[in-house]
Amino acid sequence: MFVKLVLGSLRTRRLTVCLTILSVFVSTLVVLGVEHIRQEARSSFSKTVAGVDLIVGARTGQINLLLYSVFRMGSATSNISWQSYQHISTQPGIAWSVPISLGDSHRGYRVMGTTSDYFRHFRYGNNQNLQLQGHAFGDYRSAADARPAADFNAVLGHAVAARLGYAVGDTFAIAHGMGSTSFNVHEQSPFTVTGILAATGTPVDQTIHVSLESLEAAHQSGPIPESITAFMIGLESRLQTFTLQREINAYAQEPLLAILPGVALSELWQMMGVVERMLSLIAGLIMVSALLGIATMLLSTLQQRQREIAVLRALGARPLFLFLLIQAEALIMTVTGMLLAIASLTLTLTLVAGAISRQFGVFISAQVLQADAIPYLVGMIVLAMLLALIPATLVYQRSATLLLHD
Amino acid sequence: MQNEKTEPALLIRDLQFSWSRGQPDLLRIPAWQVMAGDRVFLYGPSGSGKSSLLNLISGIASPLAGVVCVAGTDLTQLSARQRDRFRASSIGVIFQQFNLVSYLSVFDNVRLGTVFAQQQAHADERIDDLLDRLGLGKVRNDKAACLSVGQQQRVAIARALVNAPPLVLADEPTSALDPAARDAFVNTLLTCSAASGSTVLVVSHDHALAGYFDKSVDLQHINRALNSANTQDTINVR
Numbered sequence: 001m002f003v004k005l006v007l008g009s010l011r012t013r014r015l016t017v018c019l020t021i022l023s024v025f026v027s028t029l030v031v032l033g034v035e036h037i038r039q040e041a042r043s044s045f046s047k048t049v050a051g052v053d054l055i056v057g058a059r060t061g062q063i064n065l066l067l068y069s070v071f072r073m074g075s076a077t078s079n080i081s082w083q084s085y086q087h088i089s090t091q092p093g094i095a096w097s098v099p100i101s102l103g104d105s106h107r108g109y110r111v112m113g114t115t116s117d118y119f120r121h122f123r124y125g126n127n128q129n130l131q132l133q134g135h136a137f138g139d140y141r142s143a144a145d146a147r148p149a150a151d152f153n154a155v156l157g158h159a160v161a162a163r164l165g166y167a168v169g170d171t172f173a174i175a176h177g178m179g180s181t182s183f184n185v186h187e188q189s190p191f192t193v194t195g196i197l198a199a200t201g202t203p204v205d206q207t208i209h210v211s212l213e214s215l216e217a218a219h220q221s222g223p224i225p226e227s228i229t230a231f232m233i234g235l236e237s238r239l240q241t242f243t244l245q246r247e248i249n250a251y252a253q254e255p256l257l258a259i260l261p262g263v264a265l266s267e268l269w270q271m272m273g274v275v276e277r278m279l280s281l282i283a284g285l286i287m288v289s290a291l292l293g294i295a296t297m298l299l300s301t302l303q304q305r306q307r308e309i310a311v312l313r314a315l316g317a318r319p320l321f322l323f324l325l326i327q328a329e330a331l332i333m334t335v336t337g338m339l340l341a342i343a344s345l346t347l348t349l350t351l352v353a354g355a356i357s358r359q360f361g362v363f364i365s366a367q368v369l370q371a372d373a374i375p376y377l378v379g380m381i382v383l384a385m386l387l388a389l390i391p392a393t394l395v396y397q398r399s400a401t402l403l404l405h406d
Numbered sequence: 407m408q409n410e411k412t413e414p415a416l417l418i419r420d421l422q423f424s425w426s427r428g429q430p431d432l433l434r435i436p437a438w439q440v441m442a443g444d445r446v447f448l449y450g451p452s453g454s455g456k457s458s459l460l461n462l463i464s465g466i467a468s469p470l471a472g473v474v475c476v477a478g479t480d481l482t483q484l485s486a487r488q489r490d491r492f493r494a495s496s497i498g499v500i501f502q503q504f505n506l507v508s509y510l511s512v513f514d515n516v517r518l519g520t521v522f523a524q525q526q527a528h529a530d531e532r533i534d535d536l537l538d539r540l541g542l543g544k545v546r547n548d549k550a551a552c553l554s555v556g557q558q559q560r561v562a563i564a565r566a567l568v569n570a571p572p573l574v575l576a577d578e579p580t581s582a583l584d585p586a587a588r589d590a591f592v593n594t595l596l597t598c599s600a601a602s603g604s605t606v607l608v609v610s611h612d613h614a615l616a617g618y619f620d621k622s623v624d625l626q627h628i629n630r631a632l633n634s635a636n637t638q639d640t641i642n643v644r
Contacts, residue, residue, distance in 0.1 A: 001514075001521045008509035307504040313466065314501070315565075316494020316522035318487060400486070 002321075006328045009308075013301060017333060020297050024337025025344075027290035028380065031283040032345055035373050038276055040364045045269060048202045049261045051123030053241050056080070056088065056248055057230035059255035063271070066264040069100060069230040072110045072203045076102065079227035084254045089231065091247075093240045096121050099231040101212055104186075106174045109160045111208045113215035113225070116142040119155070121234055124202045134168045134195030139211035140224075148224050150217035152210075155195040159205035166193050174208070174218060186218040233258075287380055290337075294330050295387040302391055313399050323396040330388030334381055342368055413478055414439040415573050415605035416463065421472035423458055432458050434631040435472070438623075442477070442572065445596055445606045447619035454625045456609050460577055463607075464497055465489035477572035494522035498566025498604065500595075502578040505562035506550035512537065512561050513546050519568040529568075536564045540594065556587040563595050570602040578610050592618045 010017050049070050057065045058078040067073040089097035098121055101113035116136045123129060137153035140146050156166055166172065171190040191210060199205055216222025235241060241260065248258035309322055349366040356364055369377075416439060423433040433455045440446050450456035461467035462474055465481045466489075474481045477496055481489055493499075498519075506515045513533060520529040537543050540560045545553060550561065559579060566574050576595065580588040592608075592615065599606045608615065609625075616622040 001518060004510065004514060005507070008507070012509040308507055310501070311505060311507060312518070314464065314493070314499035315519055316490050316492075318490045321522075 002325070002328070005312075006325060006332065009305075009325070010329055010332065016297055016301070020294055020333050021337045021340070023290040023293050024334055024384075025340045027283075027286040028338045028341035028377075029345060030286050031376050031380070032341060032368055032373055034279045034283045035376060036345070036349075036368055036370070037364075038279070039370060039372055041272075042269065044201055046265060047125040048265070049122075049124060050127050051121065051234065052232045052261050053235045053238065054233040054245060054248070054258045055230060055261055055264075056233065056256055056258045059257045062257065062259040062264045063268050065230065065257055065259055066261065066268060068102065069232075070203065070261065072102070072112075072207060076229045079229055080231075080256060081227050081254060082225055084251065084256065085228055085231055087253075088248060088251070088256075089233070091244070093236050093244065094233055095236045096234045097231050098122065099212065099228040101215055101225060101227075102229045104174045104176055104215065104218070106172055106208055107164060109157075109164075109206055109208050111154075111174050111210060111215070113210055113212045113228075115139050115212060118209065119197075122204070122232070124200050124204065128200075130200065130204065131198035132195045133198065134193075136195055137209075137211040137214065139213055148213050148222070150189075150211070150214040150223060152189060152191045152214050152217070153194040154191040154214075155197060155209040156193055157197055157205040157207045157209075158199035160208055161193070161196045166196075168193050168196065174210075176219075189214075189218045191218075287376075288383070291334070291380065291384045291387050294333055294384055295390050298326055298330060298388060298391040299394070302394060305395075309395060309399050319396045319400045322399050323392045326392035326395055327385060327388050330384050330392075331381070334384040338377060338380065413442055414475070415442040415444070415477055416440040416607065417473070417475035419473045419475075421462070421474065422470045423455075423462060423467070423472075424470065425458070425467075427470070431470075431631040433462070433469075433629055435628050436630060438628045440573075440605060440607055442605050443603070444621060445599075445619045446608070447616045447622045448607060448609045448625055449611070449613060449616065449622065450609050450625040451611045455629055455631065456577075456611075456625060459625065460575060460609060463573075463575060464499060465493050490522075491524075494519075495525060495569050496571045496573065498569070498571045498574040500559070500562045500566050500574065500576040500579045503555065503558075503582040505565070506553075506558055508551040509549065511547050511549055512542060512553070515550050515561055516565045516568050519565040523569045525569050533564070533568060536568060536598075537561075539598065540564050555582050556591070559583065559587075559591050560594060563591075563598055567598055567602050567604060571604055574599050574604045574606045576606070576608040578612075579608065580610070580615065581612065588615075 055065060055069050057069060058076060058080050060077050064074065068076050085097075085099055096117060098114055098118045100118075102110060104111040116139055119130050119132055119136050132155065134155070136142070136155055138146065138149070138151050140148040160166070170193045172193075173187050173190050175186065191214065197204060212225050212228070213223045216225050233244075235244065245258040245260070248256050312322060345368045346366050349364060349368065353364050353366055418435050418438045420437075421433060421435040422431050424431050450459075458467065462469055463476065465484070469482060472482070476492070479492060479496070481492070484492060507518065510518070516533045516537065517529060520526050520533070534543070534546070537546055540563060542557065542560055542564065545557065550558065553561065559582075562579070574595075579595070580591055583591055596606060596618065608619065
């Protein structure tokens with residue numbers, strides 16, 4: 001009978017109830033959506049680079065260096081000379097080094113000149129290697145006695161191949177600078193796709209990899225470049241990291257900057273933290289306003305329900321029964337709105353996850369109900385119950401003393 | 407019916423009542439009783455303390471002093487919770503209008519009466535029986551809001567009597583009805599409560615009803631409180 005009363009009461013006020021549920025729905029959607037995107041961004045962020053001990057570039061801010069060397073965002077203010085790279089990479093304690101050279105593009109995707117070592121040493125996620133289908137380009141490092149030679153082979157990131165529809169054997173031309181409509185296209189030296197990397201969910205997916213020599217040849221120079229954009233270093237022992245970082249930062253021949261990717265990543269994340277907290281705050285406020293809406297709605301219908309309450313009291317209903325009736329209505333509206341939001345968010349993410357990973361190279365899980373989201377949901381229910389105390393207590397007090405007052 | 411005229415269905419002694427301490431008394435009733443099986447009309451014009459008395463008899467309000475006994479149970483000795491339980495099983499209440507929960511069916515409205523009384527054994531048969539007797543069998547599953555006022559008042563009779571309570575209280579039950587419907591209503595109420603052995607106490611400001619009843623009492627005669635009219639008015643302003 002309690003259930004019948006609650007459901008019947010909600011049904012008679014279905015328009016107001018639907019609108020109230022809608023407002024809970026929207027606010028839950030915002031809260032969960034923001035929280036989810038935050039978590040996903042954080043995890044995909046921290047998975048971008050692994051196994052690299054130092055990244056070295058021309059002197060600039062450490063976040064700027066991280067952005068252009070790892071995230072392929074923005075551009076380097078200046079390059080570093082090949083001599084400096086050669087000098088530093090032969091220092092004792094350095095296990096491997098990979099130079100990278102940026103500046104060209106193909107249809108909006110960045111072309112990165114590097115060495116074949118990149119595919120061996122670069123790691124992402126939980127220390128995972130890049131998975132190459134086909135074969136890499138040849139260069140002066142690909143074999144012990146190899147000579148610098150441009151083979152115009154290219155290895156495509158997963159998203160590049162998928163979006164442009166390129167397969168092994170296809171050819172394309174690269175252009176100077178960024179943008180898909182560059183006037184300065186290196187038409188005379190087309191590249192051939194020889195390998196495609198498996199999807200990583202990192203900026204690697206958005207990159208076209210070629211050898212340094214091929215890149216030089218496309219610019220009609222070389223075969224060995226005079227300068228590169230940056231280089232990555234792996235050390236034999238991590239204990240040397242800070243010593244080497246200091247030495248590089250104090251390098252006399254050229255102003256250089258060495259950064260620890262992990263430290264730079266967390267600094268970058270802290271910068272985004274302000275935005276992140278702002279979003280959380282806004283989401284929280286939206287949530288509170290939706291829940292206030294429930295309390296207001298219940299409060300404003302009390303006047304109409306005066307009769308109904310008198311009838312129930314006359315029949316022997318205890319004030320507590322009426323109190324619980326109001327609380328149950330609030331609970332049902334809150335939980336319904338929340339469940340709808342969880343369902344539609346999961347559904348939406350499932351549907352668009354493929355498109356997002358193709359478009360942005362970011363994998364977003366459709367698993368909305370993660371451990372971090374639970375406190376929000378529980379908090380929302382608790383808050384709804386607390387706010388519903390206002391109308392419920394009012395009903396309790398009124399019904400405890402008065403059956404009728406006319 | 408066996409106990410007819412042997413014990414009072416309602417007994418009030420030395421009753422004093424006001425809505426809050428310090429205010430002059432609204433009700434002061436030295437002694438009044440309604441014998442079991444009686445059908446009593448209590449004349450109470452507005453402002454006579456009628457609502458307060460109904461709240462006291464039904465156990466929602468408590469007197470400052472005195473005794474309110476319904477069917478041998480002293481309500482002033484019970485906790486609020488016990489009074490609610492007692493009201494559910496032993497007092498049937500009929501209001502002027504809006505007696506029903508509009509979004510429940512006729513059947514469920516009557517069943518509500520059995521839920522709080524926790525007398526749900528064979529409740530369904532009892533309810534259907536009552537509804538048939540009151541000519542409401544056909545609208546059994548209709549929503550209460552779809553019924554005419556006359557039908558709604560008959561459902562209210564069914565609900566007041568579903569637990570065969572010793573006492574039925576009706577507060578201005580006919581003021582929303584036209585004279586013909588009023589006639590039918592009072593006759594039905596009296597017949598059905600006689601069948602279930604319930605004592606009937608109808609409170610109204612309408613003298614025309616007095617003719618239907620065995621006894622007719624004026625609340626102003628039994629209430630000795632002074633100025634009750636003025637103070638009653640002040641509490642009605644909400």
